[in-house]
Amino acid sequence: xxxxxxxxxxxxxxxxxxxxxxxxxxELGEKLTEKFRGEEPIFVCILKGAxxxxxxxxxxxxxxxxxxxxxxxxxxxxxxxxxxVKIVKDLDKPVVGKxxxxxxxxxxxxxxLHYLKKVFANREAxxxxxxxxxxxxxxxxxxxxxxxxxxxxPDAFVVGYGLDFDEKxxxxxxxxxxxxxxxxxxxx
Numbered sequence: 001x002x003x004x005x006x007x008x009x010x011x012x013x014x015x016x017x018x019x020x021x022x023x024x025x026x027e028l029g030e031k032l033t034e035k036f037r038g039e040e041p042i043f044v045c046i047l048k049g050a051x052x053x054x055x056x057x058x059x060x061x062x063x064x065x066x067x068x069x070x071x072x073x074x075x076x077x078x079x080x081x082x083x084x085v086k087i088v089k090d091l092d093k094p095v096v097g098k099x100x101x102x103x104x105x106x107x108x109x110x111x112x113l114h115y116l117k118k119v120f121a122n123r124e125a126x127x128x129x130x131x132x133x134x135x136x137x138x139x140x141x142x143x144x145x146x147x148x149x150x151x152x153x154p155d156a157f158v159v160g161y162g163l164d165f166d167e168k169x170x171x172x173x174x175x176x177x178x179x180x181x182x183x184x185x186x187x188x
Contacts (some may be wrong), residue, residue: 007169011176015158016151018173024150025053028131029060031148040064041099044091047071049105052162052170053133057103068092074112085115100125105162106134110144134158134175157183
């Protein structure tokens with residue numbers, strides 16, 4: 001996709017290019033292959049935002065694995081987390097005794113993943129790892145350790161490569177900072 005395309009006009013700037021993303025995902029896949037060699041982990045995609053990253057990532061992992069999907073809400077149509085975590089769609093199978101790898105698009109407040117770690121611990125998972133494309137530690141509101149992250153980013157509202165604002169921009173192949181004029185009315 002050409003960066004002069006209409007969909008890029010709402011960006012303030014490109015933060016991470018598609019080439020940088022591809023290289024980081026490949027490197028992360030190699031690390032996860034080593035970590036889970038000899039195991040059969042379950043990779044849990046947090047929909048919808050992580051779907052693009054998840055799909056690319058699991059194709060870079062060379063161990064037997066299974067997948068499952070969850071829909072967890074804490075944003076609605078806002079740019080800020082409400083702090084209230086709600087499981088909208090749960091896993092299809094139990095995780096008792098399994099190595100669970102939660103794959104998320106972005107970790108900012110950390111509240112959603114902090115909550116999910118507790119959920120999986122209560123469900124008797126053998127281990128729980130957190131993998132994210134983007135880590136925004138400046139926004140952290142809880143003590144949460146991210147096990148694997150492709151990029152640490154500044155406190156900016158980003159879209160693309162699965163990340164959205166009000167369900168738009170997921171199809172951008174790069175990650176960009178959304179221009180404030182786009183979301184300022186939604187915050188009022």
